[in-house]
Amino acid sequence: MSKRIVIVGGGPAGTQLARALDDVADVTLIEPRSHFVHAPAMIRTLVTPELLERALIPYGAYLKRGRHLRGKAVAVDEGGVTLDDGSRVEGDVIVIATGSENATPFKPKGADIEAFRAEVARVHGMLEAARSVAIVGAGAVGTELAGEIAHFMPEKAVTLISDQPSLFPDKPARFGRALAKKLQAAGVKLVFGARAENLESLSEPYAGRLRLTNGEEIEADLIFPTIGSRAVTDLLDALPGVEKVSANRVKVDPWLRPSSLPNVFAVGDIADTGDGMSIISLSRQVPWLAKTLKAVLKGRAVESLKPYAKWKNAPILVPLGPEKGNTFLGGLTLGDWATSRMKGRGLFLARRRKELAAD
Numbered sequence: 623m624s625k626r627i628v629i630v631g632g633g634p635a636g637t638q639l640a641r642a643l644d645d646v647a648d649v650t651l652i653e654p655r656s657h658f659v660h661a662p663a664m665i666r667t668l669v670t671p672e673l674l675e676r677a678l679i680p681y682g683a684y685l686k687r688g689r690h691l692r693g694k695a696v697a698v699d700e701g702g703v704t705l706d707d708g709s710r711v712e713g714d715v716i717v718i719a720t721g722s723e724n725a726t727p728f729k730p731k732g733a734d735i736e737a738f739r740a741e742v743a744r745v746h747g748m749l750e751a752a753r754s755v756a757i758v759g760a761g762a763v764g765t766e767l768a769g770e771i772a773h774f775m776p777e778k779a780v781t782l783i784s785d786q787p788s789l790f791p792d793k794p795a796r797f798g799r800a801l802a803k804k805l806q807a808a809g810v811k812l813v814f815g816a817r818a819e820n821l822e823s824l825s826e827p828y829a830g831r832l833r834l835t836n837g838e839e840i841e842a843d844l845i846f847p848t849i850g851s852r853a854v855t856d857l858l859d860a861l862p863g864v865e866k867v868s869a870n871r872v873k874v875d876p877w878l879r880p881s882s883l884p885n886v887f888a889v890g891d892i893a894d895t896g897d898g899m900s901i902i903s904l905s906r907q908v909p910w911l912a913k914t915l916k917a918v919l920k921g922r923a924v925e926s927l928k929p930y931a932k933w934k935n936a937p938i939l940v941p942l943g944p945e946k947g948n949t950f951l952g953g954l955t956l957g958d959w960a961t962s963r964m965k966g967r968g969l970f971l972a973r974r975r976k977e978l979a980a981d
C-alpha cells in the first residue's frame with residue numbers, strides 16, 4: 623500500500639508538491655478556496671479587471687491518483703489533519719503550505735473567492751476615480767504596481783515611496799537603477815530613504831495625506847500600502863517547538879520541519895527557509911522536498927538526507943506593464959524584451975492554468 627502524504631494548502635507550493643508526489647504516494651491536498659489565486663496576475667487585475675476571471679483558476683483534475691479535498695485544516699498532529707467539519711485525514715507525512723496574506727486586493731483574506739472578486743472590483747473603482755496615487759513600499763509588488771498604473775492609466779500621478787536608498791538594494795545596483803529610470807520616464811515620482819510616519823492601514827488602500835520622515839507631505843486620492851506578505855501560520859501554533867520569526871514565518875530545521883514532530887514539514891511562504899517569499903523560490907524548494915520525501919517514503923531517515931540550501935541570488939522578474947521591465951537572472955540584468963517575453967505579457971497564466979488542468 624502507498625504511503626499517505628497530506629498537504630495542507632493548495633497554493634503554488636502545495637499543488638506543485640502534490641503533482642510531484644502523485645505517482646509515488648497516496649496524496650491528499652486540502653484547500654478551502656474554490657479557485658487557485660494566481661498572485662503574479664493580481665497586480666494587473668487592478669488596472670485591467672477583466673483579467674481576474676483567468677487569474678482565478680478553478681482547480682481541475684490536476685492529480686491523476688491523488689485527491690484534492692475542499693476544506694479548511696484546523697489542527698495538525700503526527701497522525702494527520704483535522705478539518706473544520708470535524709473530519710480527519712490520516713497521513714504518514716504531513717506538509718503545511720498555508721502560505722501568506724498580503725494587502726487588499728492582492729491576495730484574498732480567507733477562503734471566500736466571491737468576496738475577493740468584490741474587493742478587486744471595489745478597489746479598481748477607487749483607482750479609476752483617483753487622480754493621484756501613492757504606493758508605500760517598493761518591493762516587487764509596489765514597484766510592479768507603479769509600473770502597471772503608469773502603463774495602463776498614464777493620466778494618474780503616481781508616487782512610489784521607499785525607506786530604502788534605491789530599488790531592490792539587495793540586488794546589483796544596475797538592476798534597481800534600470801527599473802528606477804524606466805519608472806521615472808513613465809512619469810512615476812520616486813521617493814527613497816523615507817518612511818511614511820502616519821500610515822493609517824497596513825492592509826487597506828485609502829485616501830489621505832502621508833507624512834514622511836524626510837519632512838515631505840503627500841496627499842493622495844489613493845494610498846496603497848505594499849509593505850510585504852505575512853505568513854499564515856496559525857495552524858502550527860499548537861505544535862511543539864514552533865517558533866515564529868519575521869513576517870510571521872516559522873523557523874524550520876535543515877529539512878524544513880517546523881516543530882519537533884519528525885514527519886511534519888513546511889514549504890513555501892510559511893517557512894523561513896532563507897529564501898524570499900516567492901514562487902520562483904519554489905522551483906528550488908519543491909523539487910528538493912519531493913526528492914526528500916520520496917527517500918523518506920522508502921524508509922530513509924530524514925537526518926541522513928541532504929539538507930535544504932537556500933537559493934543565493936535567486937532570480938526576480940519585475941515587469942512594468944506588458945512591454946517593459948527588468949529581470950535579474952543568473953547574475954545578469956535583462957531588459958524589456960526578456961522581461962516582457964518571460965513574464966510581462968503572459969504573467970505565467972497559461973502555464974499555471976495548464977498545470978491545474980483548468981483549460
Ligand SMILES: Cc1cc2nc3c(=O)[nH]c(=O)nc-3n(C[C@H](O)[C@H](O)[C@H](O)COP(=O)(O)OP(=O)(O)OC[C@H]3O[C@@H](n4cnc5c(N)ncnc54)[C@H](O)[C@@H]3O)c2cc1C
Nearest residue numbers: 631633634635661662695720721722890891899900901902
Ligand atoms: C500581488 C503579488 C504578486 C506576486 N507575484 C509574484 C511573482 O510574479 N513571482 C513570484 O515568484 N512570486 C510572486 N508573489 C509571491 C507568491 O505569490 C508567493 O510566494 C506564493 O503564492 C507562495 O505560495 P504558497 O503556496 O506558499 O502560499 P499561498 O499562495 O499563499 O497559498 C496558500 C494556500 O493555503 C491555503 N490555506 C491557508 N490556510 C489553510 C488551512 N487552514 N487549511 C487549508 N488550506 C489553507 C490558502 O487558501 C492558499 O490557497 C506575488 C505575491 C503577491 C502578493
